[in-house]
Amino acid sequence: MFIACTLHAGGEHAPVRIRNMSPDGALLETPLLPVPGSRVRLVRETLVAEGIVAWTKDKHLGLRFNSAVSVPIWMGRRPSGATPAQRPLGNDLSMTIALLEHLGDELCASAATVAAHPVALQKLDIAVQLLRALQLQEGSEGRLGQLEALRAASVEAMQWR
Structure with a gap:
């Protein structure tokens, strides 16, 4: 998996690559490595996911989302019958x-x-x-x-x- 987006943490932001994602969290590759426990925001176009940094190592970090995300939507797939304007509440x-x-x-x-x-x-x-x-x-x-x-x-x- 390779999804480009932006990580926001403590007033800073940096490009990231999502290497792996589940509804509960993600493995990110990024030059911005906030300390574990930091609150961060992941943004991709109109998609936003907030979470807590679980761990960091080299240029990778594990992110635990505050609430479940839709992996297919983050990967750019729409649910069947959905229009581009429809997004989860x-x-x-x-x-x-x-x-x-x-x-x-x-x-x-x-x-x-x-x-x-x-x-x-x-x-x-x-x-x-x-x-x-x-x-x-x-x-x-x-x-x-x-x-x-x-x-x-x-x-x-x-x-x-």
């Missing part, structure tokens, strides 16, 4: 989470912004947490308590001024 959630996290990181990098907008930044954080819970909920019945608590926090956040 989980991928859309991953992309939305990644964009909002990046926005939050950029805003929090400014002490003036943090001082001027603490409530707005808290709302952004709650929104990201809610999306993560929804992403984890997809296909799982065990996280309803976490989702309900985040829904309540979201309603409360909407009332903050």
Whole structure:
């Protein structure tokens, strides 16, 4: 297997080659080797997968995905009857989470912004947490308590001024 994409980690990014992939993880070849335990994002066109670096050796790393990915879709195969515009909801959630996290990181990098907008930044954080819970909920019945608590926090956040 050889799939080219980009690895994002700690504000850096580098090209990678996916050498092996399963729904739960991947073997990557890359010059960027974040330390094991690092949170990273793998991007290929409109596809996004987030995960944790499990191990590194030479120019290779093992990546454990936060949620299952569709290997055929990452390999460029569409499910039968699907149009190019159709993508799994989980991928859309991953992309939305990644964009909002990046926005939050950029805003929090400014002490003036943090001082001027603490409530707005808290709302952004709650929104990201809610999306993560929804992403984890997809296909799982065990996280309803976490989702309900985040829904309540979201309603409360909407009332903050």
